[in-house]
Amino acid sequence: MKMLHPDQLDRFFASLAPTWELRLPILLPDGTRVIGCPNDAPHSLHGAPVAGKPTAAFFPQQSTLFTVTDGAIEEPPPADRPLFIVGFHPRDLACLRFIDRFFADGCRDDCYFRVRHGAAIGGLSGYCGPAGSLIPPAGGDCDVEFFWDRSSWLVIAYSATGNTLIADLPETAAPEAAELFPQLAAELPDENELLIRHASALLRANRVPDLFWADIGDRCIACTGCNLACPTCTCFGVQDWRSAQKTERSRMWDSCQLDGFMREAGGHNPLGSEAERTRRRIHHKLAADPEKWGEISCFLCGRCDSVCPTGIGIISVAREMVARFA
């Protein structure tokens, strides 16, 4: 295990810049923390999970698939340097693991892996949560984990890339991760874990009636914030952008909460009501994905509950579902 004092952070990150395209949680002037370029704003490793999809570096809001100039197709060039993204909380890492699997399955999505391949991931944990609260350690799912012990960052590598990244940091005599982390994780039982599993079981047993979805759907204002913030939402649309010089085909995040999401050319719409669309959003994560992937695809990052203006994020809906139908 290595150690990094807070006053060494800038120097450490600067030392990586020649080799890596670095992304860190940064603090915007309005107080929002997002993952961004360290040259754009001061870094901010302490606090709640960053706003927005932490997975957006690999599946951005808009990605160019190809451009055509004078009849010749050109794909986006590879990046000069691989990305090193620090700032994934353990639940974010679970989300990343899920969408890595999703984009690799079957037809491997080269648009995603063009950026993801070779990228390094840094997890954040320890007493760096809101107001110094403990974020349980990830213990894996990343190349390097930064654990804040209230005075320093304990730095643990989980891959060859991780070992290379932190090779120059000094060793520490702090407790071995293998001893420390399970103990800390056990101190933080998560009620929401039980809640979401309970809600999933209700849905899979078909014990949630349509009236419930009509009720939840009535509260949806179709702002699509839930989808746009969710790290495991991967739906997109494809469109062309034309200019005098070239045509670009790109994909852009889409939302299953919009009326046109599944409307077919013939006019038929399998998701033709807000009740159906709201059910789809929740059912997809808690019932369809467990059927397809063997695991619930909500990892309780809490972003949809934070952004939803009407209180129908997935944890809120699960809580209501369990209260009414358990």
Add this chain to the structure above:
Amino acid sequence: MTATPGHTSLYLPIGCEIISVSDLTPGEKLFRIRRADGVPLGHLPGQFVQVSLLGWGEAPISVASSPTREGFFELGVRRAGTLTGAMHALKAGDTLGIRGPFGRAFDLSRLRGQNLILISGGCGLAPMRSLIQYCEDRPAEFGSIAILYGAKSPADRLFKDELAVWEASARFACSMTVDNISVGDCFSGSVGLITALIPPLAFNPDSTIAAIVGPPAMYRAVIAELHKKGLPSERIIVSLERQMRCGVGKCGHCSIEHLLCCQDGPVFWLNEIEHLRGAL
């Protein structure tokens, strides 16, 4: 468009040339196409392609011809939006892009040796035609074949010339119906819903498989009639329309609960999807 040599991207279209364009109805055209590199499309009956027109985007279109007809493939396209509208302005010699073929085809290994009832409504005859042509070209592989087709009106029927050939052929038992007929229409089939064509059929459910392709409203009623005749869901195939945006299982637009129409379908055995909400 010229595809980058040796490209591997899922999203790059292959350049194709239009060999001919013909009118099927006032709103539908048939495009005969070949890949510019001369490579066969390599499809099976029931699969679809993503048609790409630069500046207009992409749309999923079922292949309407059988792979047994070599040197080209055909797409029946209804003018329904901006891309299909732009397609309708194309002519022989123009180019377009294709990705695919994608999706699960009709399970020919299970169809072989069986008696077939091929039921289509409206535009559904286009994908069904790929299977009908396959049966036409490999007649020894299948038992008896009934073709049932329903359209809104005589003028709305697709592939009128081929329908006449199939009607006259001893290989097929062909029945047609239209919802409405106007004074002066020349049409010898029945008037009414396609469901009315099923009760008169005589078949052994143990050696018969039915395939259905049509508008969403058609499936439940047709399936009910087939069930009444003793045909179980395990012997009924449905090909479903969904809004596939990527064709490769990533965009999420064609999900049916845990299944994806573009990868797990569009051709399903009915018992695989009849319990899934929104499938039919």
